[in-house]
Amino acid sequence: MRLADARTLLPDLITRGVEPEADRRLLEAIAGWCDRYTPWVALDPLGAAIAEPDAEGRAEACSAGGFGGDAGLLLDVTGCGHLFGKDESGERALLADLVERLARHDFTCRAAMADTAGAAWALARYAERQADLFCPRHGQREALAALPVDGLRLATPILETFLKLGLRRIGDLYPLPRAPLTRRFGDQPLTRLDQALGRVDEPIEPHRVPPAFRTRLAFAEPIGRPEDIAAATSRLLAALCKQFEQAGVGARKLEIALYRVDGSVDRTAIGTSRPNRDNPKLMKLFEERLGELDPGFGVELMILAAPEVEEWTGAQDSLPDTSAVGASLSNEDGTIDLADRLALRLGAENVVRLVPRDSHLPERVQTTAPISAEPVPDGAWARLASMKGARPTRLLQRPELINVTALLPDDPPRQFQWRRHAHRIVRVEGPERLADEWWCPRSNGKYAPANSVPPARDYYRVEDDDGGRFWLFRDGPHNAVKWFLHGFCA
């Protein structure tokens, strides 16, 4: 039907433009919210699963009795029902809880539960009675028999042929011989049927990678005070650390999610530079972050997950309540914990160790590495320094162009001007010639010469008449010599 026709029939029709992007974002938000039931939540891959998914055909297929169009979510709730009750009653309760909570946020939804994703898909869209929505264990064959073939997630041309042939119900396909069916229609109908009946495995790709370790804490009453959230975090952390100990791992990354009463989810994460399962230390890291979380109108559920874990490499866990043992841990431990805490607030790139590199160019000798990197062996710096000449105590990140006066072009400098101040040079040491590394060309900095001759720098240590010491170098070809200030000496 055209919009004009529809408006003629119903003059006060409210119309809205289609916003697939916004719809998808909303669906992803709901998927994130569904993490409260299971970590394994996927957006319905219907669009990709159907062979020729032209939008019109799918709309027709759905209008034939399907519910919800192409907006759907798949939840793998294996082993999650026990949180709501025993065995089947728990799973029923989970389903009811999901529908009721979504309805509270003004979403109309239909949810079905079955052994297979295919069966649940079909039931949610095509089941006629409310009671059919929950398919008991191993009952999908009977449950699906009466549903229209649309429930098999087939391409529109196949569906149309099925209808022409009088195959209207999924049950009509059960007695048909498999080989002729495949020859006539290809793989799809039987694959879909087998997936729905559980004969073929159907993997679901979760929208967020489910963490290997997670704990959840649901509250009878929504909480909102920062102290309560901190206390809950502490409890979750204790439970998670116990899981870590049993599995012999430590967390590299932890994420806490607050499920607010208004249906939105707030998350924050902490990272550590090596596997950690020390409850107080992790809690200390979280304390930095918890302030950023907004409980909104209240938090009804909190989930703590460890998306990244690594094999536990640390020492044996210290005994609880013996601070003496904790204090006697090696210096390295204290430093790494400190670095984690600092990196959380200042950014990991701002908390670094200095690592030596064997290079001629002074700016390449000193590199930085995160604290988690391999520690520098003792004395490596001293060895490196002993091979070089005298070096400044501070090195400019970027050499600064200066005006230098020298008697002859190749002579040592007599005076230089840096930042509007003239410095008369009374003492010079040099030159120390440092050639460029031809195997590793210099980046195209401001001071890199344009010609292709591998340049060399002549470094001078100079002292001005005030006793200030500087590190200068001469760069560039003979006809265009430039002087730079590169560092400050002690």
Add this chain to the structure above:
Amino acid sequence: MSVISPNAFAPPAAGPAQGQVPPTLREQVRRLERAHSAQKAGRMAVPTGVAAIDILLPEGGLLTGALHEIEAGPTPSGRVAPHDGAALGFAAHLIGRFGPGTILWCRQPSGGIDAPPYAPALSAWFDPARLLVVTARREEDLFWAMEEGLRAPGIAAVLGETRAADPTAGRRLSLATEKNGVPAFLLRPQPAPPQSVCTTRWRVTSAASPSTTPGLSDLNIARWHIELRRNRFGTPSTEEMPSWLVEWNDETHHLAVVPQARHGSAGPSPAGISWADPNRQRLVG
């Protein structure tokens, strides 16, 4: 806090030896001076390695649980120092005396010049592998990082490079150092308004090399002019502002007072004053 009897401050009438302070009295005075100090015996002070300076300092060296400020002074010609290389060298020398353990080096890049410390040169004073370098954009982050560092186990010393002079932050740092027995250093590229919280404040200026050195090409010996502008708990000097001209030998890694020229301000004669001299004892900084 234990109550100290009023006669604790009187010179010991019948001391075991003239000129010796009984250890109990020394301990009482120390407690009075630093009520919150949690320093352990034997970790009280680390000598700077220059005898003439150590003699003025409390316990004969830099206190471990204390805040020390080092600022780059103006040049001899009165200009603002173009860089704080000399002050950095002196700070590195002092830090190198503390150890073992990690050195937390906090920087706050301030407008224009971004010149981080260069490890090959620092290796003259300590192993740069011990450094944990932190870059903070805001001064409150810098002071926070320093405080965190002071509280962490296994940290030998904490240094902050900043222009900021926040008395509250300085006070907090001072308390944190006293509580944890870890020294904190503030390195300033320019003199800042004096604060009362630091235990020692040094002003370091580069000085011209000795003219007697033959030739133009010997820069191994750097001369620094060091002023001790504040010396809390220390021995008062004979002059208003004790200062020294010291030489740093880049080859032998040796810091020493220039022998003949005391630069017009001689330190106290070593024989005349020792910190244990009861008549010279200063109780409150």
